[in-house]
Amino acid sequence: MKSHKFVSEEKGKRIDKWITEQSEDWSRSHVQQWIQDGHVKVNGVETKSNYKIRLDDEVVIEEPEVQELEVEAEDLNLDVVYEDKDVLVVNKPRGMVVHPAPGHPSGTLVNGLMAHCDDLSGINGVVRPGIVHRIDKDTSGLIMVAKNDKAHESLVDQLKNKSTKRRYEALVSGVIPHDKGTIDAPIGRDPEDRQKMTVTEHHSRDAVTHFQVIERFERHTHVACELETGRTHQIRAHMKYIGFPIVGDPKYGPRKKHDFPIVGQALHAELLGFVHPRTGEEMIFRAPLPEDLKACLKAVKQI
Known part of the structure; x- marks a missing residue:
């Protein structure tokens, strides 16, 4: 348990907000949990998050020790596209699961992050590798990771506010007649x-999914899909719904199977954009199409 003591030089501000401003590493939800658990005292007395700070208040914070997440760290040679002290962007290969789960206890992105990062912060007292959003096991491409609580909250808020940019490329069965929709x-x-x-x-x-045709072939279409929302299997379910399922998709793919050089759906998270949590700078990242998807595009040209 780490102890921190501050003396207020201002008044009228909610204590949870005021404490958050005392350290760039503390998030407001993190501080609120400490207050709820009785780890914050004002003038020797436990307080509530809506308490208004007064001049010369003595605030003592007993910061809980961070518990290690019970996940084995593995050196998986992650394809790190960008990294600083707040955020990390990884180009996830097709076939890699994001979180450990029954049947996938190792070899996941989280296992790799635990080995790659030694500066992960604790949220509610538990080290967690900052996964802000997920992409499916057999979808390749860009995923953003928060390295501290403030960054995590900022990126989650951007997802909720639909201000992030997430564009995918896919090969679908059938020829889409509309250029976009x-x-x-x-x-x-x-x-x-x-x-x-x-x-x-x-x-x-x-x-909501926006799509735009990149190229049409004899029986297939290369399409770009941009997410406005981020529901589970959204692009895969939506493309099936309009009659153009993604090639190779084991759950939503076309009934007639083609022998394509890919394991899993021909779907790649090609572009990722967000506002940097600390600097406010707009960040845009792109990941080239993986070789298996390139091979699929080459194959459909010969059908």
Whole structure:
């Protein structure tokens, strides 16, 4: 338990906000949890988050020791596109799971991050590797990671506010007649298969995907998809919904299987953009198409 003592030189501000301003490493939700757990005292007395700070208040914070996350660190030679003290951008290969789960206890992005980063902060007292959003196991491409709590909160807020930029490229079955379009259709669990998502009005959430044709082939289309929302399997479910399922997709793909040189869906997170949590600078990153998707595009030209 680390102890921190401050004396207020101002008044009228909520204590959770005031404490957050005392250290660039503390997030407001983090501080609120400490207050709730009784780790913050004002003039020797436990307080509440809405307490208004007074001049010369003595604030003592007992910062809990951070517990290690029980995940084995593995050197997975991650493809790190960008890194600073706040954020990390990784180009995830197809086939890599993001989080450890039953059946995938190792070899995940989290395992690799635990080995790559030695400066991960604690959220609510537990070290966590800052996963802000996910991409599916058999989808390749860019994913952003927060290296401290403030960065995590900022990036999550940007996702909620739909201000991040996330563009994917995909190869779909069928020839899309429109050059571009928007799929605005709610997505929820498929009642007939809980492992799948589907367009439904029942227990669903709003989902919006914008698409634009890059190139048409004899029986397929190379398309770019931009996410406005980020629902589970959103692009995969949406493209199936409009009749152009993604090539190689084991859950939502075309019924007629083609022998393409790819394992999993031909979907790649090609562009990622967000505002840097500390500097306010707009950051844009791109990842070239992986070799297996390039091979698919080459193959459809010969059909």
